[in-house]
Amino acid sequence: MAAFGGKVQDIVVGDLLMRLQAPNSDTRTTRGVRLAYAWLRDRGQFPADAPGTLRHTKNRSGQVSxxxxxxxxxxxxxxxxxxxxxxxxxxxxxxxxxxxxxxxxxxxxxxxxxxxxxxxxxxxxxxxxxxxxxxxxxxxxxxxxxxxxxxxxxxxxxxxxxxxxxxxxxxxxxxxxxxxxxxxxxxxxxxxxxxxxxxxxxxVKKLVSRQKSKSDQRTRERLPVLPALVRVADRRLKEAKARLDALHAAPLGSTFTALGETFTSPKATSRADGQPVAARDARGRRRDLGTEEKRAFWAWATIEILRHTGIRIEELRELSHHSIISYRLPSGEIVPLLQIAPSKTDQERLLLISPELADVLSAVISRVRDATGAVPAIPNYDQHERIWNAPMPLLFQWTVGHESRPIAEMTIRESLNETLEASGITDNSGEPLVFQPHDFRRIFITDAILNGLPPHIAQVIAGHGNINTTMGYTAIYTAEAIEAHRAFIARRRNLRPAEEYRAVTPDEWQEFLAHFERRKLALGECGRAYGTDCIHEHACVRCPVLIVDLHEKPRLVEIRENLKDRIAEAEREGWLGEVEGLSVSLAAAEEKISQLESREEKKKAPVFLGIPHLGELAVRTVDARGGAAVISAEGNEASA
Structure with a gap:
């Protein structure tokens, strides 16, 4: 107005854009120009097609041809x-x-x-x-x-x-x-x-199968730890609120303690309400307790709403005060419903608001109300469609520099990550477990079907166009397969003698374990069955059930050479009975050595799969009547 003259009502969008793009504009000037634009827009001074805000003008250029x-x-x-x-x-x-x-x-x-x-x-x-x-x-x-x-x-x-x-x-x-x-x-x-x-x-069959397995594994890892994450989010919100309340209660410039931490409040504040939001901790670092409380609240609200509804993150950001409606049942009872705006599948749907979800929505609405008691209507930029939506009383909004803004998707994800970091939850490998907003959707559908919700109802609640998509979100084993397997085991048990299923006594169990301990030999293991005695009087070298280990071949060769020396000694001394017994042991040792050498050669030699003979081939012919017959290579009809 000082440069060009005129009054407030004469300011147009181009004036503010020119001031915003001036080479000498600093951060404070830029913030002031954007705030002035918001005030003038709220007065209705700009045309209807004017952008909702001057923030991120380069990234919000709208659709192109x-x-x-x-x-x-x-x-x-x-x-x-x-x-x-x-x-x-x-x-x-x-x-x-x-x-x-x-x-x-x-x-x-x-x-x-x-x-x-x-x-x-x-x-x-x-x-x-x-x-x-x-x-x-x-x-x-x-x-x-x-x-x-x-x-x-x-x-x-x-x-x-x-x-x-x-x-x-x-x-x-x-x-x-x-x-x-x-x-x-x-x-x-x-x-x-x-x-x-x-x-x-x-x-994409293999790709879908791999993606399904990967998603199921993510859901199985995150479903059991969800209660712990909910508790941490609730605890962080209470602690952040306690620190902020302590700051507001402390006089300016004083030192106060909250949850075992010592802070120093600022000596003055420029806020209109006179309440500071930042303080210095014991190390002199600046802590924005107001921002910490806001991020903790929206992380808690995000987790609670996503786990109770299973909606997408873009649907979460588009929830408004108008989304909460009531429905009268034929019995006369009035139930609250949450109206989800069309997003990915362009299908509008209604979700029943549970008492737990109602508490969360009530806390969100109470937080975003302005001084008049109404939820401010603010424009929201659709990053996917590249258009500005009409002003709506969005629930996920906060005030930044006296301007109400939608909470960005990145801010929601960062707040969620802060809660996960504070929880200390790790995966099977010990690494910090990562939650994405879409994980809550999979957990919601899996938990609902696991607790008896019919899949076609889950499809309607999730807003899927195909029930196969809904079943793809579930990470549970089908009940039919489990019941059929249990019935098979029960039938098999009924066909076997009842005494086989009696309880085993401790002495019997120890005897069973001792049997396998007694089977261990210097040359390998004894292959006799459980409950049978050695019928060869422990003549292990002669025994055909001796399982010789490949690594024990040198020991077996040493036994063979020793048997030859003993046979030579018995022949010199004339011990003919000893010669006969030792010769039987020598023949058994040589046979086992040859078996080991044959096993070694088979392991080293290539495997020949062979070439099929013509007699093994078959062709399929179709006659004029549509019948089929399998004819072997010799021309004989095998089947028809």
Whole structure:
């Protein structure tokens, strides 16, 4: 007003933008301009299409056209560039903006941009076999730079997880053009070409199976520790509130103690309410106790709402005061419901508010009310759709610099991580356990089905379009398999003698263990069955059930040489009976040595699988009547 004249009502959005982008503007000036913009916007001075805030103006530029999305990748072939733009424009009405942006990246960058980079001059969708094969090979892997312990950086190739999605997008691109060429040949006909990707290459069965196993393992690790996390979140909130209350109760400039910690309050405060929010601890460090209490509260509220509802994080941030509605049952009873705005599947749904959830929502509403008792209506920027939503009384909001703002998704995640760090919960390997907001959704569905909720009801509550998606979220073993296995075991027990299932006495158990201890020999182990005695009078070298260890071959060779010396001595002395007995032992020792050598040769020799003979082959023929017969190689009909 001092520079250009005029009054307050003459200020337009451009005036504030010019002041915000001035080269001499500092942080304090920027904060003041943004606050002034918020006040003037609340007065209704700006047009309806004015942005909700001047914060993050560079990151919140709104939606751009398909042509602008494609031109980010600077394609050299103008006809193909125009084709991709026309294709995205044709599909735009049926796609959300987030997927449209991703699709433009897959087609313009990962597909055609890669082809132009490695095959200069390419200008046709009709790709040679070697060109498409090379592109698929490059798409399957990515180069990652990793830093070693010695500080050196190496480049390694890793499989690319998003390969199937890109292949499906390119295959759909070719299929759509082929279909549209039949309907509008003058527009799409010249672009129809053979599809370089077959259906089998787009299979994601193995990828889905691995993802399912990984998700189930995450859920099984986090479900048992959820009560501990809830207790820690509640404790952190109470402790943070106790410290902040102690700060507010202490005189300015004084020293106070809260929960065993000593703090010094500031000598003065510039806040309108006169209550400080920061203090110095015993080490002289500044502690923002107000921010600590706010983050602890929203971490507690996030955990409680997510675990009681199973909603997505974007749905959590869009909860408003209008989301809480009531419904009258036919019996006349009124029940509270939570209305979830359409998000991923564009399906609106209603959730029953439990007493525990009602307490959390009541605490949130009480916290965000303004001086008039109403929840402020604030605009919210949708990062996925790149649009500003109409002002709503959002529940997840807080005041920053006299301005009510939505709580950012990153702030919610950071608050959750702070609670996890304070809990000290670790996984099986001893590493800190990490919770993502989506983990609470999987835990909610798993716990609900585990406690008897029908899967089709869980599907409605979760807002899934397919029940298979809901079952994919569950990390439980199917009850049918468990019951069938238990019935099988019961039937098998009924068929066996009852005395086999009697309780074993301690003496019998010790005898059973001692049997295996007595089987250990110098040359290996005795293979006789439990409950049987040695029938060879412990002549182990002669015994056919002796299991000789490969490592004991030198000992067995030594026994053989000793037997030969004893036989020679007995022959010199004329002990013919001794010669006969020792000769039997010598023959048994030599046989066992030959068995060991044969085992060693088999381990070292390659395994020959053999070649099938023609007589082992069979062919399947189908006659004109539709019947099938299996004919062997000799021409004999085996079956029909």
């Amino acid at each position: 398909p042509a602008e999305l494609v031109d980010r990748y600077h394609l050299r072939c103008q006809p193909i560039r125009d084709l991709i733009v026309d294709y995205l424009t044709e599909r735009q009405p049926t796609l959300d903006y987030n997927y449209l942006k991703r699709l433009s990246s897959m087609l313009a960058s990962q597909f055609w941009g890669d082809l132009e980079q490695h095959h200069p001059g390419i200008n046709s969708l009709h790709l040679p076999t070697e060109t498409s094969a090379a592109w698929k090979a490059r798409l399957a892997t990515k180069t990652v730079r990793k830093k070693q312990r010695d500080g050196t950086i190496i480049e390694i190739s890793e499989p690319r997880s998003g390969t199937p999605a890109v292949k499906m997008a390119v295959r759909a691109f070719y299929l759509d053009i082929a279909q549209w060429a039949l309907e509008e040949p003058e527009r799409w006909g010249r672009w129809a070409a053979p599809i370089p990707i077959n259906e089998a290459e787009c299979s």
